[in-house]
Amino acid sequence: MNLFDPRTFSTDWEIMVVDRLERCVQTDKIAAFAGALERDLGLPVHIDWNTLECAMGVNASLDQIWERIRTVTDRATQAVREWDCDLFPAGAHPIEPMFNASHIHVGTIHDESGGIHLEHRLLAYTPAFAALAANSPFAGGRIGGYKSYRVRYQAHGCTRPADVRDPAFSQGTWGFDAGTKMQGAPTVEVRVPDCASSRRLLAEMATFVAAYVHYQGTFKDQERPSAEAYRDALTNRWSAARHGLQATFAWKGTPRPVAEILDEMLDECADALGALGARRSDLRLVNAMIEKRVCQADWALGLAERYPDTYLLASAYSKLARHWDIFDAYVAEASALDPVPLPDEDAILAEHLAVIGEGTHFYRSREAMSYPPPVADAMVERLIERGLIRRDIVEQQGTLLTRIA
Template sequence: MRTVGVEEELLLVDNESGDPQALSTAVLALAERRADGDSVFESELHDHQLEFATEPRAAMSELADEIRRWRTMAADRAAEAGAAVAALATSPLPVSPSIGEGERYRWLAERFGLTAQEQLTCGCHVHVSVESDAEGVAVLDRVRPWLPVLLALSANSPFWHGRDSSYDSYRSRVWGRWPSAGPTEVFGSADSYHAQVKAMVETGVLRDEGMIYFDARLSHRYPTVEVRVADVCLDAADTVLLATLVRGLVETAARAWRAGEPPEPVPVSLVRMAGWQAARSGVEGQLLHPLTMRPEPAADVLQALLAHVRDALEDSGDALSAEAGLRDVLKRGTGARAQRALLADSGSLRTVVTECAARTRG
């Protein structure tokens, strides 16, 4: 069975005011280390962020336990540093971002100016193991029209610097300002993929291969396909659902490739529009169906995704949990709906942040 790993980025905030806090260095100094000596947590572009990565897991129950464990540990270490962590993809409150220390971050700040300054966004990246680059690129070519559905499912960033953005995932709109971000065309082969990555780096616009910010890419560190399209989810259960569906998509795509089935020739311009629609309304309105690129109710498109990966989910034993997870999301909504409901009840974005921090801790 393919293994799955998850990277989550969390926002460091004041436990009482909800204001973002630039305390990642202090939190990292308090963090435990793994058996190999590496820290459980890592810094990100901004000092207001903290990232953790799970181990590769075959069982979704083990992945769920680890995600909750690291969230709780992040909250504990943040508390020792005088802060809290919140699984929010953008800060609801105004903030003047502080870019972290280090040569790489200084280069990004100088090279990209306001784009880098405003990238205080938190995403969720799902890694799924693949057997080779050839299989990995075949997967990328076949999952691309389904990625906007995953964005809709994870939408958790309705507010931006004190205002309602009118989007369920405004993080994705901000992230799209990077020159290498977004959907990709069909590559056709691993050689074509690597040639494009090489050409992009050689333009000098990007620092290195680590700045290939496609919605899904071959990881440059691990033998995985890395799906990067999602917001960090407010509810850890939604992160597990996301990982379950991503593994189902990867396995379904790999099987189609081995069977000689070609990828859907959806133009990249339409995949980009599907991403915009997913960011705009999440699971609340309509989405573009990945196979027709025509608007349909979000619930129907989510069911189409489930049907598309059902065989793979049945084989991994995840079909019933995925069905239940989708029903739950459609009933209660994503983190975007939860944030707006908290604001409607309290009238305070500060309460939104502090309540989301409490939910993140569990």
């Protein structure tokens, strides 16, 4: 018995449209393209804040979604080119304040309570999906601090770590990295993946994520994660955002490279993959990325080394991304990257220290690695104990933190 019946999946691919003055085309005009594509293709292509949101309908197999992804993107490319525009698939824009996703919807689910329990099981795995999909190493003028600025900055509130919920006390919610979404299509929505620049990767990734969620849907346990497991998941989420596939996760008490975890997940969900008409060997890009620990952000960062000016970078980036397969060729040629060690206590404290300037509101400690209040407060206390920061409680402002040089 599986929580999902029938087993279906899809993706909402948020793709920017740029004109020949390199402006991001705005929602009012993108809506025209979306409407035309929806009529032509019979798929629910819509808009989402200055992006063309290419929803790929309900799919049952890798072949089906791959075909749809190609068809939709080919048609969309042609539609926008008639207006001298191009599609720009990327997780973020080097200049504009835009974060874009490839949400993956996994269906079909009718048991919301079961879905809430599934959210708990997925907490540990969504950071691995984030690492695989990392594709926003530039955002609004920032370059290279994270391989996914989108995940680090929670996509302006649109992809957040899930709460641990009890179905008996839950309201409908939205925006978790992975969460049950019964309001429209009855699915578990995995929101954490950055917008893919490679359409083949998106097809493979969507199939893999769906298969893995389906696989987790075979378990019926209702156990809530421990506070330690929740903290580990958040540490791993941060590592995925920072290092992509080079990340090492805190995994069942030991450090483990995320590439190894993904490798294991692919094997675990072999039957579920089969149900979606795929074998692991069909996921050639995903396999190659895991083997080499390279993600799309690594490709993009190579480009940034040659274009320090963000306007020139955006220009070159958009011209390459529109070809859909640049990253595929990059993976084939890329050298393997080494894993980055699991962040230890000092590294975690350093990350919390890094968000503290002078007069920084203490609530920023929650944003550093998305730790819940007791953990983030403990980090602040430790920084104070070590003499690295000072705490002032100021009327009309609250608690302020200041780094001591």
